[in-house]
Amino acid sequence: EPEVTQTPSHQVTQMGQEVILRCVPISNHLYFYWYRQILGQKVEFLVSFYNNEISEKSEIFDDQFSVERPDGSNFTLKIRSTKLEDSAMYFCASSVNRGLAVDREQFFGPGTRLTVL
């Protein structure tokens, strides 16, 4: 069964460093998302991406964040200068959003745990 994959599973970085989190969405999906979950808290939307551009972003997604689809398969989240409060689990998700309503369901990857020291 197709699934969303993410690398790395765990990233440790120093405050102020840049990190890139990588995701490979399901191959026929068209819509891509990043969410984050601070330990013990709920899952929060960061950004959605469609047709090679950001379609929506939350207030969390400030100038320190960027997303890219550098090739036909990868979808990346970059944090330019990490802060302690960026420590969280970051989930990538993708969906088809076409045809049947059920196709709007988002499928989540396993997550990348980011630890900023």
Added chain:
Amino acid sequence: ELKVEQNPLFLSMQEGKNYTIYCNYSTTSDRLYWYRQDPGKSLESLFVLLSNGAVKQEGRLMASLDTKARLSTLHITAAVHDLSATYFCAVPRYRTSGSRLTFGEGTQLTVNP
């Protein structure tokens, strides 16, 4: 702004007992999702509820959606230890260019022998 509230946030129950988790949301939506999350793991899709009155069952879990009341329930029947996890409901807000999910705070369920 869409708000999604779950209750209870923590639930400790005995094996074999029944209980219901509630999910209320603040703006109109015709669909809702339930996810399960084990500690340190990703979100596992449990139910996709697509219309008012939708009811779905999988094993000991049953979910329902009342769009008029803006309420979804996740009912647990005869709980077993394997159901221990955190359960999230999520409500989508759709645009033509995609959608975003707003999650509830989660209900941490512990089933004790």
